[in-house]
Amino acid sequence: MKLKKALAFLLMTALLASSLVGVISASAEATADLDVWDGTAATAYAGGSGSADAPFLIATPEQLALLVNTSGADTLGKYYRLTADMYLNDISDPDWQNKSPRNWCAPEKDNFFRGSFDGNGHAVRGLYYNGAKQDAALFAGYRGTAVVIKNLVIADASLKTTGNYAAAFAGQAFNTSTATFENCYVADTVSVESANYAAGFVGGGTCNGISFQNCASFADVKTTGASNNRYGSFVGGLTYNSGTGDARKLTYNNCIGNIVYTNYAQYPTYTASYCGEDGTADSNGSNKTYPEAVDLAEIKGENAFEQMPALTGYYLTEQYPAIKAIGVLSGDVNGDRTFDFADFAALRELLLGTSKLGLIDVNGDDSDDIRDLVNLNQRYAG
Ligand SMILES: [Ca+2]
Ligand SMILES: [Ca+2]
Numbered sequence: 001m002k003l004k005k006a007l008a009f010l011l012m013t014a015l016l017a018s019s020l021v022g023v024i025s026a027s028a029e030a031t032a033d034l035d036v037w038d039g040t041a042a043t044a045y046a047g048g049s050g051s052a053d054a055p056f057l058i059a060t061p062e063q064l065a066l067l068v069n070t071s072g073a074d075t076l077g078k079y080y081r082l083t084a085d086m087y088l089n090d091i092s093d094p095d096w097q098n099k100s101p102r103n104w105c106a107p108e109k110d111n112f113f114r115g116s117f118d119g120n121g122h123a124v125r126g127l128y129y130n131g132a133k134q135d136a137a138l139f140a141g142y143r144g145t146a147v148v149i150k151n152l153v154i155a156d157a158s159l160k161t162t163g164n165y166a167a168a169f170a171g172q173a174f175n176t177s178t179a180t181f182e183n184c185y186v187a188d189t190v191s192v193e194s195a196n197y198a199a200g201f202v203g204g205g206t207c208n209g210i211s212f213q214n215c216a217s218f219a220d221v222k223t224t225g226a227s228n229n230r231y232g233s234f235v236g237g238l239t240y241n242s243g244t245g246d247a248r249k250l251t252y253n254n255c256i257g258n259i260v261y262t263n264y265a266q267y268p269t270y271t272a273s274y275c276g277e278d279g280t281a282d283s284n285g286s287n288k289t290y291p292e293a294v295d296l297a298e299i300k301g302e303n304a305f306e307q308m309p310a311l312t313g314y315y316l317t318e319q320y321p322a323i324k325a326i327g328v329l330s331g332d333v334n335g336d337r338t339f340d341f342a343d344f345a346a347l348r349e350l351l352l353g354t355s356k357l358g359l360i361d362v363n364g365d366d367s368d369d370i371r372d373l374v375n376l377n378q379r380y381a382g
Contacts, residue, residue, distance in 0.1 A: 089126030119152025121329025135171025143174030195225030233257025
């Protein structure tokens with residue numbers, strides 16, 4: 001049986017080899033034709049009615065700009081889904097941040113998001129801001145009691161403000177809001193800096209119910225102002241609301257952060273979660289606990305699962321672990337957020353058992369076999 005499987009695999013590899021040249025050139029073409037944000041906002045989405053069954057479809061960066069500039073009240077109870085990776089600047093030049101990139105449109109407090117956002121496994125890349133405004137982030141903030149953000153990657157981003165509140169996702173959490181982040185990944189190509197309150201996910205706001213499930217943040221985060229300890233991989237710093245129990249609770253399940261989750265004011269619980277540094281004491285020290293700290297270098301590569309044994313739903317990469325739910329959607333076997341020959345080679349090594357790095361179950365059927373190789377080839381071909 002095993003021999004048959006191996007023979008089938010080798011046959012399939014040989015069969016597919018002839019199509020690889022086409023794959024590589026298609027990938028290079030796609031890079032040259034990036035749909036980069038033109039600085040405007042669209043007037044309509046690509047489709048959908050905003051219901052749970054028919055979410056508004058966001059296919060271009062201009063449609064994403066439409067959403068973040070929409071009044072928060074108009075997003076209440078509405079559903080949104082990405083149908084493509086979003087390029088807010090042209091990141092094809094590694095030095096893109098020094099080539100006069102475009103500041104992301106200035107979202108305002110009236111536009112605090114109140115709906116559900118499904119990244120659908122796609123990445124937002126090239127998010128950039130350098131200036132003095134408050135809320136330097138993809139979304140100014142969110143408010144409401146049932147905000148959901150899922151299946152989203154943010155990579156290749158730089159957010160820098162001399163004002164307060166900066167984060168890859170949301171500047172602020174509005175008073176008494178509750179939100180769930182699920183399968184969201186902030187890559188180590190993201191940097192965030194503000195005077196006070198800077199983070200991978202939520203810069204600051206009011207201590208409220210935030211649930212992080214299967215989320216990771218490896219952003220480079222720092223603050224430069226008077227409250228310079230209010231930063232974190234997930235949340236920068238939260239003040240207290242008047243609620244009790246879950247209304248003011250932060251919950252982390254199956255999460256990884258490269259630094260402390262936050263250094264300031266939260267009522268957290270952690271399950272199967274890890275961070276790269278211990279926290280430091282502050283004025284609200286009695287309210288804090290931290291997830292298990294792991295040496296940052298040990299979070300990367302083949303050692304990662306030995307150091308973080310309780311994690312599920314991730315797979316090993318040469319760098320930080322990647323989230324399976326996002327990789328399955330994108331076909332990104334080696335977790336580097338691009339599709340190319342390297343993914344094919346990584347899957348082949350995984351199936352042959354010569355490597356532990358990468359995602360085997362590409363088609364998401366909970367079985368690791370030749371069908372994953374076929375599925376990957378179909379993605380490239382299609
Ligand atoms: Ca890849
Ligand atoms: Ca499979």
